[in-house]
Every structure is written in structure tokens, then in C-alpha cells.
Amino acid sequence: MVKMRGEGWKIVLTAERCMMSDYHGSLFLGFCACAPKKLWNSFAFFHFICPKAPTYDNGKSKLAPYATRKIEASLLEYGFTEDEVAVVDPESIRDYVGPKTKVIGVTSNDPLGRGPATTTFSAPTGFFRDKGEAYDAWKFRELVTDPYLKHWGAKIVVGGPGSWQLEDDKERRRLNVDVVVIGEGENVTPPLFEKIVKGEKVPEVVYGDIVETEKMSKIRGGTVGGVVEVSRGCGRGCKFCIPTLLKLRSRPLEDILEEVRVNVQAQQTQITLHAEDILRYKANGIKVNREAVTSLFESVKKIEGVENVGPSHFALASVASQPKLLREISDIVGVGGREKPWIAGQTGVETGSPKLIERHMPGKALPFKPKEWPDVVEQAFGICMDSDWVPCGTLILGLPGEEEEDILKTIELMDRLKNYKSLIVPLFFVPIGSLKKEKRFTVDDMKEYHWDLMLKCWDHGMRWAEELAKEYVVKMPFLAKTFVLSFITWVVKFADKRARKNIVKLKEKSLKR
Ligand code: SF4
Numbered sequence: 001m002v003k004m005r006g007e008g009w010k011i012v013l014t015a016e017r018c019m020m021s022d023y024h025g026s027l028f029l030g031f032c033a034c035a036p037k038k039l040w041n042s043f044a045f046f047h048f049i050c051p052k053a054p055t056y057d058n059g060k061s062k063l064a065p066y067a068t069r070k071i072e073a074s075l076l077e078y079g080f081t082e083d084e085v086a087v088v089d090p091e092s093i094r095d096y097v098g099p100k101t102k103v104i105g106v107t108s109n110d111p112l113g114r115g116p117a118t119t120t121f122s123a124p125t126g127f128f129r130d131k132g133e134a135y136d137a138w139k140f141r142e143l144v145t146d147p148y149l150k151h152w153g154a155k156i157v158v159g160g161p162g163s164w165q166l167e168d169d170k171e172r173r174r175l176n177v178d179v180v181v182i183g184e185g186e187n188v189t190p191p192l193f194e195k196i197v198k199g200e201k202v203p204e205v206v207y208g209d210i211v212e213t214e215k216m217s218k219i220r221g222g223t224v225g226g227v228v229e230v231s232r233g234c235g236r237g238c239k240f241c242i243p244t245l246l247k248l249r250s251r252p253l254e255d256i257l258e259e260v261r262v263n264v265q266a267q268q269t270q271i272t273l274h275a276e277d278i279l280r281y282k283a284n285g286i287k288v289n290r291e292a293v294t295s296l297f298e299s300v301k302k303i304e305g306v307e308n309v310g311p312s313h314f315a316l317a318s319v320a321s322q323p324k325l326l327r328e329i330s331d332i333v334g335v336g337g338r339e340k341p342w343i344a345g346q347t348g349v350e351t352g353s354p355k356l357i358e359r360h361m362p363g364k365a366l367p368f369k370p371k372e373w374p375d376v377v378e379q380a381f382g383i384c385m386d387s388d389w390v391p392c393g394t395l396i397l398g399l400p401g402e403e404e405e406d407i408l409k410t411i412e413l414m415d416r417l418k419n420y421k422s423l424i425v426p427l428f429f430v431p432i433g434s435l436k437k438e439k440r441f442t443v444d445d446m447k448e449y450h451w452d453l454m455l456k457c458w459d460h461g462m463r464w465a466e467e468l469a470k471e472y473v474v475k476m477p478f479l480a481k482t483f484v485l486s487f488i489t490w491v492v493k494f495a496d497k498r499a500r501k502n503i504v505k506l507k508e509k510s511l512k513r
Pocket of ligand 1: 234238
């Protein structure tokens with residue numbers, strides 16, 4: 001097949017550049033996209049850490065974010081043909097947009113850099129705000145404001161996890177975005193695109209509805225990170241979270257396995273099973289369904305070509321409620337040893353304060369009580385360590401109603417977690433979900449005790465960074481490995497003292513306010 005240079009594809013799907021990378025199979029490196037663009041050399045970043053996804057001869061991407069693949073699949077199921085829809089690399093998008101192009105669909109995690117990680121680290125509110133906007137926001141802006149994309153009259157439609165940031169008319173217009181789809185896209189996007197293709201008028205903001213598992217289209221191409229969705233929604237009901245609006249739905253095992261096979265065909269042999277809590281696959285409410293979870297991992301691992309299987313997220317309360325399950329999963333996956341030293345996944349620690357748990361996220365502790373939360377966290381971290389799992393935890397600073405004693409409790413919890421191999425990242429509270437009207441937290445709101453907590457997290461990270469980095473990069477290409485390891489060694493040996501000094505200086509400054 002020949003590239004459609006000049007004429008263009010009718011529907012062009014792409015994603016912001018930082019999402020269109022497999023990060024050498026180390027998807028957690030994707031967090032670097034939340035860092036400000038002047039923090040490290042962007043040439044090195046895009047070459048060694050975030051190389052672009054490979055493409056086929058016809059220009060279509062071999063790998064794309066799972067959300068983009070889902071929309072592609074729903075369009076094809078709706079009746080658009082493979083000759084009309086193309087998923088392409090954002091840096092070459094001009095080659096695939098032409099007089100035939102009616103819609104350009106863009107996936108973004110964080111279009112304006114207002115997600116928790118970006119606001120914590122980058123401009124205008126984060127620790128390194130003097131180093132500019134985040135990579136992801138920069139690359140999104142660069143993509144959608146390219147005047148060539150609209151040269152032939154195509155409409156730009158943005159979707160993805162961060163699309164809520166474009167609900168504001170002014171922001172959309174500033175960035176040339178015609179339509180934003182907020183929420184689950186499979187049901188609403190195909191008829192929306194059909195109307196745009198026919199030249200009909202469409203609303204500027206489209207809200208997706210809850211898609212039942214049988215209506216979730218199956219992806220047709222490989223995904224970055226070998227991501228395959230296992231379940232959608234959460235149901236624990238934390239007030240600051242978007243998935244709180246969604247109910248937990250687990251997909252049929254056959255659909256998951258089919259998507260794993262699609263990935264293996266695209267040479268993705270490291271599979272990431274995506275769920276807000278992998279341990280609640282086919283759960284009965286909050287109760288973990290042990291058989292369903294082990295059978296999921298067993299079935300995926302058995303597929304020919306699959307080398308490794310891991311989760312995206314897991315919940316600490318689920319770990320503590322089923323203490324033997326992580327070890328069982330590790331044994332199924334074959335974890336331990338140099339090649340696969342551990343399984344990593346993201347998890348929410350959020351706070352050490354039972355009061356804040358009770359107020360904003362009582363469901364997070366279930367089946368335990370909010371007052372038991374610090375013990376649940378420590379117990380879960382212990383189980384992780386014994387089972388060769390590494391939790392990448394997050395904390396939230398500035399939750400509404402937070403007082404000094406809440407942060408002191410979190411500092412106490414950090415002390416209890418000191419000896420467990422893990423990473424713990426403090427993030428600023430972002431008003432979303434049912435706390436949408438509350439005040440955003442910024443670096444200017446940091447009090448002395450927030451800085452003390454920052455120092456604890458920094459020291460915890462430094463204690464484990466080198467060991468984790470060495471184990472993590474084992475399979476990376478030589479240059480990427482060298483780049484990551486030299487960066488980490490530099491941070492641990494040289495930047496550590498400077499960073500600590502800066503944190504102390506900022507703490508003193510906050511005392512004068
Ligand atoms: S447990 Fe996590 S995913 Fe579930 S509602 Fe709470 S923050 Fe959201």
C-alpha cells in the first residue's frame with residue numbers, strides 16, 4: 001500500500017507525542033512527560049527515553065495508546081473502513097492530512113498540563129515552574145496549533161483521560177480545538193465523527209456515557225506498553241477521582257486474551273493489564289475474586305509469545321485483604337531473578353490521616369475501616385516486598401480540610417514505610433471529580449510541614465532509586481540504559497545534596513510568609 005500523502009485519510013487519529021512512545025517497554029518512564037521541558041535535554045529525552053512508536057509502510061502506527069486504539073476499533077465497528085481511518089505518528093501527521101481529511105482525533109492525557117503530576121512539577125504551579133511547561137502540554141499545544149492541520153478544513157476533536165481540561169470554551173478556542181469528548185468515547189465518537197464527515201453541525205463538548213463491557217470494541221492494533229484493558233471504573237468512590245463517576249466493569253476473559261494476541265502480533269510481548277485495581281478483576285463488589293485474578297494472569301501468560309505480564313494499578317486495601325494473592329501472581333508470571341526482578345504497579349497511598357480518608361475516600365480503605373488505613377498501607381507494603389512487587393505510591397498534598405496534624409500523620413506513615421522497596425511521590429491536589437469547586441493546591445501553598453513531607457519522600461526515593469533503576473533498565477537498549485543510569489547516578493551522587501538544600505531553602509522561605 002502507498003502512503004496517502006497529498007490526499008490524506010478521511011479520519012486521522014493520533015496522540016500527543018509523549019503518549020506515542022513505548023518508552024522501550026518501560027511505560028512508567030512515561031511520567032517523565034510531566035516534567036518541565038527545560039529540566040533535561042529534550043533531544044536526549046525524545047531519542048533515548050521517549051523514542052517515537054514504529055510505523056508500517058503505509059504510514060500507520062504499529063503502536064498507539066490504548067485509548068486511541070479503542071476509538072479506532074469503535075469507528076471500524078460502526079462502519080468506517082480501514083481505508084478511511086488511520087492512526088499515525090503526530091510528528092509525521094502533515095503527510096497524512098489532505099483534502100480528503102474531515103476529522104483529526106487527538107488523544108491526550110494532560111492537554112493543558114493540569115493533571116496532578118504536571119501541576120506538582122511544572123509551570124505554572126509546580127516545584128520546577130521556572131523550567132517551563134511540561135513536555136506533554138508543550139507537545140499537545142504544538143500539535144493542535146499547527147495551522148496545516150486545518151488547511152483542508154478538517155475539525156480537531158480531542159479525547160482521552162485529560163480531556164476534561166478542555167471543557168472551557170476559551171481554552172479550546174485558544175488551541176484551535178473544535179470538539180472535546182469527555183468521558184468514555186466508544187459510544188459517542190463514531191456518530192460524532194459521522195456527522196462531522198457529512199458536514200453537519202456538532203456540539204463543541206460531547207460527554208461520553210458508560211459503556212457496558214459487551215459494547216467495548218476490541219482493539220485491532222498494538223498498544224504502547226502492550227496495554228490491554230481488564231476492567232473499567234473503580235467503585236471505591238474517592239471524591240477527588242474521575243473514575244469515581246464510573247462503576248466497575250470487568251471485561252470477559254476471551255476479549256482480553258484476543259487483545260493480548262493482537263499485541264503479540266504487533267511484537268508487544270510485555271503485556272500491561274490495565275485496571276484501576278487489577279486485584280478486583282471480576283470482584284464481587286469490594287471482595288477480591290482470587291480465582292478470577294489468578295486465572296487472568298495464567299491465561300495471559302500462557303499465550304504464545306507473551307514474555308511478561310504486569311498490572312498498571314492495584315489497591316493497597318485489596319492487597320491487605322488477600323495477603324497470599326500477590327505471591328501467587330508472582331509465581332504465575334515467573335518473577336524473581338535478574339530478568340524479572342519484580343512486578344511494579346501504581347497505587348494510591350494518598351495520606352496517613354484516617355480523618356482525611358474518612359472525609360474524602362472512605363471506600364479506599366474497604367474492607368477495612370478508615371481508622372485502620374495507616375496499618376493497611378504498611379501491611380500491604382510488607383506483602384508487596386515479600387512477594388516481589390514494587391508499589392509506586394502517590395500522596396496528595398492540600399486536600400480540602402487538610403491540617404498540620406494530617407501531614408504529620410503522613411510523615412509518621414512515611415517513617416513506617418522506610419524499609420519497604422518502593423517509590424512514593426507527593427502530588428498536589430487538583431480539583432476534579434466531586435471536589436471540582438475546591439481550591440487547587442500550588443507550591444505557594446506549601447507550609448513548613450509540607451516541605452518536611454517532601455523531604456521524607458525525597459529521601460525515600462533516594463534510598464531506593466539506584467537499586468530500582470538498575471533492575472528496571474535491564475532490558476533497555478544500551479544507549480537508553482546508559483542515559484537513564486547516568487541520570488540516576490548523577491541524581492543520587494550529586495543532585496541529592498543540592499535538591500535537599502533547595503527543599504530546606506524553600507521551607508525556610510515558606511516560614512517567612
Ligand atoms: S481507589 Fe483510586 S481509582 Fe478508585 S476511586 Fe479512589 S482514587 Fe479513584
